[in-house]
Amino acid sequence: MDELSRILGSVVANATPLVIASIGETITERVGVINLSLDGSITLAAMLSFVVAYSTGSAAAGLLAGMLAGMLIALLIVVASIELRQDQVAVGFVLTMLAADLAQFLGQNYTRRPGPTFPTVPVPLLAEVPFLGNFLFNHNILIYFSFLLLFATWYVMYRTRWGLALRAVGERPATAFARGTNVNRTRYLYAALGGALVGLAGASYSLAIKAGWANPPVMRGDGWIALAIVIFGGWHPVRVAFGAYLFAGLRILASTIQQTTDFPLVLVNAVPWVLMILTLLMVSSGAVDWLMRFTPRRLRWVVRLLALFGVRGQEETAASRTPGRLRRVLRNFLRSDPPGALGSTFSRE
Amino acid sequence: MTRESIPARRLIGIGVAVGSIAVALLLTALLIVAVNASPRDVFDKIWEGVGLAGGRLDMPRFSGVINFWIPLMLVCTGLLVTFTAGLWNIGVEGQMVMGAIFATWVAQEVSLPSVLLVPLEMAAAALGGALWGLLAGVLKTRGGVHEIFGGVALNNLANIFGIYLISGPWGNQGGQATPPFREEALLLPASSEFRVSLVALVMVGVAFVVVVMALRGTHWGLELKALGKSARSALLLGVPTQRNALLAMAICGLLAGIAGSIRVLFTYGNLRPLVSGGIGFLGVLVVLLTGTRALWAPIVAFFFAAIMVGSTRLNIALQLDQSLAGVVQGILVLVFILANGISARLRARRQAPAAEAASIPPKEAAHG
DSSP, X not given: OHHHHHHHHHHHHHHHHHHHHHHHHHHHHHTTOXXXXXXXXXHHHHHHHHHHHHHHSOHHXXXXXXXXXXXXXXXXXXXXXXXXOOOHHHHHXXXXXXXXXXXXXXXXXXXXXXXXXXXXXXXXXXXXXXTHHHHHSEEEHHHHHHHHHHHHHHHHHHHSHHHHHXXXXXXXXXXXXXXXXXXXXXXXXXXXXXXXXXXXXXXXXXIIITOSOOSSOTTTTHHHHHHHHHHHTTTXXXXXXXXXXXXXXXXXXXXXXXXXXXXXXXXXXXXXXXXXXXXXXXXXXXXXXXXXXXXXXXXXXXXXXXXXXXXXXXXXXXXXXXXXXXXXHHHHHHOXXXXXXXXXXXXXX | XXXXXXXHHHHHHHHHHHHHHHHHHHHHHHHHHHXXXXXXXXXXXXXXXXXXXXXXXXXXXXXXXXXXXXXXXXXXHHHHHHHHTTOOOTTHHHHHHHHHHXXXXXXXXXXXXXXXXXXXXXXXXXXXXXXXXXHHHHHHHTTOOOHHHHHHHHHHHHHHHHHHHHHTTTOOSTTSOXXXXXXXXXXXXXXXXXXXXXXXXXXXXXHHHHHHHHHHHSHHHHHXXXXXXXXXXXXXXXXXXXXXXXXXXXXXXXXXXXXXXXXXXXXXSSOOTTTTTTHHHHHHHHHHHHTTOGGGHHHHHHHHHXXXXXXXXXXHHHOOOTTHHHHHHHHHHHXXXXXXXXXXXXXXXXXXXXXXXXXXXXXXXXXX
16 A cells, blocks of 8 residues: 555656646646647757756756747747747647757756755644555645646636636637737747746656756657647646546566566566557547447447546447536547637737 | 749748748857857867868768658658648657557567568568558548547557567567567668668658659649648538548558667667667658748758757767757747748738729729
């Protein structure tokens, strides 16, 4: 039991950058902007936070530098999209390549050095609770922040007027505009916030979870995984966070299996990418219908069961067969369509 | 409504390009200063690495640029097809690796005279790349997985598979690489001075000309263009969108696979980890920069190849990380995209008052 609690604790810790980055991206995409630069942004933010923390001796200063870097990259994408009418995906792709190379180049004199980190701060009393203590309350403050972030994002997005405006801008910008929302200003605001969170995720690697800076960077690839988790999570912060924890958990499981058996390590490295393809297949609405067509009638319940975990078919999902309130709740939970205006620009004419 | 003449527009285009290069170089110089190095030294070393130092051409070094340009150009040619079809084939990197793996398999397992073996290796590479490209395509058309995500995952899987083969079944050099291939399995250089494979060079030329002509002059090229502009409209117009998307992915994969085979059969002479050397991603940048102006691709690709090859000297001579090459290229493409946006916006602003004046109906104008 104690062992399990510790393992779960390490899953929570390892998932934290993914949780923060994918919630940041969820906010960005919910307002209609695709920030494809995550992989590069996270790497650059991790490098800058480490270098600033190392030079000033303050982890907090490093954190701010990382957030600033993430925010600037996100703003660059929004400016290119809103003001200059350039493709968000193109700009984001260039930025992901550029930021990663920039991190490697500018960080070349700072590799493999010990620097300031965020220490573990057990929550008084709660850390002593059996099981839950090590699981949730014996971490550094970035991890506590990710819990808070998850709750706050959900609350603001679904329970406040601001959240309504945010979602409206991403779904139907013209309608939001007619109702008095300044579409472009809202996009600037939330894309900057989302970008800052992506930067924070980068900082949480180099200042806490995988402390330090190395060449090649240890977090390369995680940005793409965070982007995939947003899709897997159906652009809903709670499901996105669930996806991030699930992902980190499976990754730790794979490396534990590798340590106890002679399963080749290189194949363990393949696990995240296989998972990425499988999860994206699962949430795409076409996949479940396609799967149903090729599944023998007697085995179709398996597909339906899978559907409960986030697959949404066009007709035969579990949700459409469940009556009443439960059905509504399920349908909400299974929602996996992108925001209506994702990646588009809005102009008044 | 006043329209700019074509020469004026071309002049603006050149201005944007030159301005972007200048801004990109300036930004890069600032970054070099930031790591306490001298931009002047860096420039000299890159120039030297390309083989152009001291006013005379250092042929073996210059050959290095061409050897990098050949696979890059094959990748760019393939990407022109997917780009026209509106597909973000980021998986091109993995398609190269798969090509390299398939070529290695033939090189290790088959013994034939060179005239037969090398074409067989390349055919296998083309098949491997095409299959990997097709897989990303099927994931998109059948599975609803966007090609960017399918591509990223398949890139990593191809690289991991390569590393697995090298460290396990195929490797005996401490997991660093496969044993060197036999002489008859390799592509050979033209001469000891001009160390470039003529076979590969000819293949690049043929592939580029065929693809550009097919895209510009055939009905199929038109269909791809329609698909790229709007998949939905293309479908409504009767274009077989899924089949064309898959075909585009397969063709790009095929060319990338051949590019991968050139890396193992010529550049290295064996299979190594990360055998693609980032050429696939670089190809995406080149195609982003040139867009559909295909004839610029060879020139831009050559320029990028020179930066890439030249900066390998930085590590040895100045202890600078060679990621500088990626930084220069990335900044250049970014600045160019932004500059195009700025120029279009300025043009729109300048034309707006004129357009307004022109759009007043003649009747009202007569009244005034």
